[in-house]
Amino acid sequence: MRLPDLAELAVRNLRESLLRNSLTTIGISVGVASLVAMLSLGIGLQQLASRRLMKSGLFDTVVVTSRRDLRSFNREEERTGPAPGESRILDEPTRREIEHLPNVLEAYPDIRFITELRYEDKPHITTVAALPASAKSNDAFEAVQGHFFSSDMAPEAILQKTFAEELLGRTPKPGLDETNVAELAAPLLGKELTMRYAQREVSQSTAATTALGSVAVPGNESLGGAAYSVVSREQKLTIVGVADLDPESMRGPTRARVFLPLKLAESLHVMQPTDLREVSRAATDQPVYSSITVRVNNPAQIRAIEDAIKKMGLNTFSILDATRSLQQFFAVLDLFLGIFGSLALAVASIGIVNTLVMAILERRREIGIMKAIGASDGDVKKLFFAEAGAMGILGGIVGVALGWAIGQVINLGTNVYLKRQSLPPEHFWSVPWWLVGAAILFAFIVSLAAGLYPAGRAARLDPVQALRYE
Amino acid sequence: MGSTGRYPQNDSAPAIQSPAVPSPAIHAPAIHAPAIHAPAIHAEQLCRHYRMGENLIRAVDGVTLKVGAGEFVALLGSSGSGKSSVLNLIAGLDRPTSGSVIVHERNLAQLSREELARYRLHTVGMVFQSFNLIASMTLAENVELPMRFAEVDRGKRDSLAREALARVGLQARMNHRPSELSGGEQQRAALARALINRPRLLLADEPTGNLDSRTGTEIMNMVREFNQQLGMTVVMVTHERALAERYAQRLIFLADGRLVGDEANSAGPANASPDRASADGERP
Ligand SMILES: Nc1ncnc2c1ncn2[C@@H]1O[C@H](COP(=O)(O)OP(=O)(O)OP(=O)(O)O)[C@@H](O)[C@H]1O
Ligand SMILES: [Mg+2]
Numbered sequence: 130m131r132l133p134d135l136a137e138l139a140v141r142n143l144r145e146s147l148l149r150n151s152l153t154t155i156g157i158s159v160g161v162a163s164l165v166a167m168l169s170l171g172i173g174l175q176q177l178a179s180r181r182l183m184k185s186g187l188f189d190t191v192v193v194t195s196r197r198d199l200r201s202f203n204r205e206e207e208r209t210g211p212a213p214g215e216s217r218i219l220d221e222p223t224r225r226e227i228e229h230l231p232n233v234l235e236a237y238p239d240i241r242f243i244t245e246l247r248y249e250d251k252p253h254i255t256t257v258a259a260l261p262a263s264a265k266s267n268d269a270f271e272a273v274q275g276h277f278f279s280s281d282m283a284p285e286a287i288l289q290k291t292f293a294e295e296l297l298g299r300t301p302k303p304g305l306d307e308t309n310v311a312e313l314a315a316p317l318l319g320k321e322l323t324m325r326y327a328q329r330e331v332s333q334s335t336a337a338t339t340a341l342g343s344v345a346v347p348g349n350e351s352l353g354g355a356a357y358s359v360v361s362r363e364q365k366l367t368i369v370g371v372a373d374l375d376p377e378s379m380r381g382p383t384r385a386r387v388f389l390p391l392k393l394a395e396s397l398h399v400m401q402p403t404d405l406r407e408v409s410r411a412a413t414d415q416p417v418y419s420s421i422t423v424r425v426n427n428p429a430q431i432r433a434i435e436d437a438i439k440k441m442g443l444n445t446f447s448i449l450d451a452t453r454s455l456q457q458f459f460a461v462l463d464l465f466l467g468i469f470g471s472l473a474l475a476v477a478s479i480g481i482v483n484t485l486v487m488a489i490l491e492r493r494r495e496i497g498i499m500k501a502i503g504a505s506d507g508d509v510k511k512l513f514f515a516e517a518g519a520m521g522i523l524g525g526i527v528g529v530a531l532g533w534a535i536g537q538v539i540n541l542g543t544n545v546y547l548k549r550q551s552l553p554p555e556h557f558w559s560v561p562w563w564l565v566g567a568a569i570l571f572a573f574i575v576s577l578a579a580g581l582y583p584a585g586r587a588a589r590l591d592p593v594q595a596l597r598y599e
Numbered sequence: 600m601g602s603t604g605r606y607p608q609n610d611s612a613p614a615i616q617s618p619a620v621p622s623p624a625i626h627a628p629a630i631h632a633p634a635i636h637a638p639a640i641h642a643e644q645l646c647r648h649y650r651m652g653e654n655l656i657r658a659v660d661g662v663t664l665k666v667g668a669g670e671f672v673a674l675l676g677s678s679g680s681g682k683s684s685v686l687n688l689i690a691g692l693d694r695p696t697s698g699s700v701i702v703h704e705r706n707l708a709q710l711s712r713e714e715l716a717r718y719r720l721h722t723v724g725m726v727f728q729s730f731n732l733i734a735s736m737t738l739a740e741n742v743e744l745p746m747r748f749a750e751v752d753r754g755k756r757d758s759l760a761r762e763a764l765a766r767v768g769l770q771a772r773m774n775h776r777p778s779e780l781s782g783g784e785q786q787r788a789a790l791a792r793a794l795i796n797r798p799r800l801l802l803a804d805e806p807t808g809n810l811d812s813r814t815g816t817e818i819m820n821m822v823r824e825f826n827q828q829l830g831m832t833v834v835m836v837t838h839e840r841a842l843a844e845r846y847a848q849r850l851i852f853l854a855d856g857r858l859v860g861d862e863a864n865s866a867g868p869a870n871a872s873p874d875r876a877s878a879d880g881e882r883p
Binding site for chain 2: 130131133134138141142145495497502503507508591592596
């Protein structure tokens with residue numbers, strides 16, 4: 130029998146016992162809806178989590194250090210890679226080379242130093258770090274009070290909340306951790322800070338008289354000129370923002386309490402710890418970075434980029450392992466949700482078996498007639514399969530719609546709740562197109578599987594016996 | 600699989616035409632060479648036993664018979680004598696316990712289930728006492744159903760079903776369901792359905808059993824017309840001797856699953872019907 134004929138006969142048979150077949154189809158719909166609902170929740174939560182994590186900047190970042198640092202993150206690498214003395218130096222050409230790797234958004238040096246800042250003539254010692262312009266879009270700086278740096282060279286500073294408290298002489302009460310950042314920022318924005326720092330200056334014969342001292346390489350005549358001075362400098366900074374950052378959970382550069390624009394920080398040539406180790410290079414104008422932060426356009430590419438950088442003879446560190454276990458967690462979660470969702474579909478498939486077995490009993494004579502006028506076993510089998518498949522597809526379509534509707538309702542309800550708790554609305558329910566197609570296909574396949582036994586039984590029916598029944 | 604090519608009877612059998620307009624073309628090509636030597640149906644020591652616990656029921660017990668192509672044979676016997684069982688074996692609905700049934704040189708016992716279905720579809724048309732139309736389908740759909748199994752094109756199916764129903768005088772009722780029709784009308788529709796794939800064999804199991812005598816006569820006249828004008832072999836089960844004598848050329852008697860009599864119908868229609876004579880005259 131041809132497919133259109135099969136479909137037509139199947140649909141007509143389904144219409145004949147409308148109530149029973151509708152109930153069976155509703156059973157499938159509920160099964161599919163529960164599957165779709167469960168998986169959508171899993172997918173939605175995963176998307177929400179990865180959206181959050183992407184924004185935090187934790188998972189798209191690789192920190193690159195030189196092996197010369199001897200503070201390798203990974204001891205095994207230290208043994209297998211090139212000896213630290215032969216390792217690359219993190220200088221500007223290396224940074225540019227990394228930046229040109231595929232999938233790398235940017236690579237910027239981590240500039241960080243501990244220094245003294247004067248506010249209203251009182252000294253405060255803290256860690257200062259440079260921020261690239263791209264940090265503006267970082268979750269952490271989105272909610273900054275005031276504004277982000279007006280340019281990459283602007284003599285401006287953003288303060289961490291705790292430093293702002295220190296400047297104002299406030300100490301947060303232990304019980305009340307909710308400090309109003311806006312209130313803290315108000316008296317500080319636009320005020321001036323004076324930063325004192327040690328500048329590394331290339332030594333010339335006319336070395337600055339204000340030099341705190343100078344470093345030279347002894348015992349090597351050819352490097353006799355390789356020396357630099359350390360000069361005390363001052364830089365005035367305008368406070369433009371106060372940010373509420375959790376220093377513990379943030380990536381490297383945000384662990385400081387005062388932030389400067391990256392280009393400004395670079396131009397200051399602040400004495401870095403690496404300058405002592407790389408003395409021969411520090412004596413030139415070329416800076417040597419202690420570490421470089423690499424931002425990647427897709428967390429999935431982190432491993433490849435890490436490998437590429439390692440090949441350059443450098444050490445890398447990323448929280449890739451953390452994302453991996455997160456992905457594993459969601460895979461397991463999806464699996465569980467899928468199993469629970471499928472349970473309802475499994476029950477529904479028993480409904481199909483039941484309905485079709487009933488239909489065989491009811492249509493015994495009809496099957497006998499069809500065989501007597503020339504239907505083959507295959508024709509009868511296909512007809513029952515078609516009926517099972519039609520119920521499956523119909524149930525699948527209705528079920529996906531139902532599941533989607535349930536999702537919308539729950540989404541809406543939760544967002545109303547979140548709003549009451551004055552939390553931003555979230556979209557943690559997602560029905561991707563592939564799920565729509567896969568759910569309908571799955572319902573179809575499950576229904577066909579459920580039709581396997583009834584169809585086989587109908588096909589084997591002995592026409593003589595079937596026709597003897599009156 | 601070529602559904603028509605495998606069955607030469609379809610090529611040689613003329614299109615069924617309205618019995619009201621007998622055409623000379625009907626008779627000429629009806630018979631071809633093998634039919635002269637081989638009978639249409641040849642059953643040899645045919646047995647169909649049923650095991651019921653300890654007992655063995657011999658529904659058919661060593662029946663040997665031959666039916667020539669174009670013959671009209673009646674199977675007679677009391678209830679339980681095995682008439683329907685024999686007919687089902689010839690129809691390929693059932694398989695013999697032992698012995699063989701050869702229909703147009705095909706041993707049904709050796710056919711696969713699939714081949715048997717094809718045989719029923721193309722070579723056999725069946726009519727039953729209880730009409731056996733599918734209740735959820737209209738007459739047109741019932742008549743069309745065998746063509747669906749034979750994978751006849753949709754456009755062709757419609758016109759063929761319409762024609763077939765017109766031939767049995769039911770063109771006005773084609774969109775009715777069987778329950779809306781009288782018994783005679785239902786049996787006429789069943790006849791139209793049995794003939795729609797142009798079979799060589801018409802097997803009827805008490806076709807008039809549920810009808811009054813006038814309606815029964817109407818049906819029997821139609822069966823006779825198909826037999827005579829299309830050269831179709833007819834095997835009809837009945838327990839009414841009078842009916843058999845009026846229409847059949849040969850009477851075969853069964854009792855307890857055994858063949859107990861096989862005689863030409865002396866009072867038969869061969870003499871009564873002028874049609875019959877002319878048909879016989881052209882047959883070598
Ligand atoms: N499936 C079966 N199981 C057991 N016995 C059967 C079966 N089918 C038929 N029989 C027996 O075989 C015998 C012949 O049955 P069959 O139906 O051929 O008789 P029949 O001549 O057609 O009778 P009727 O005129 O009443 O239709 C009966 O005794 C019947 O009981
Ligand atoms: Mg019978």
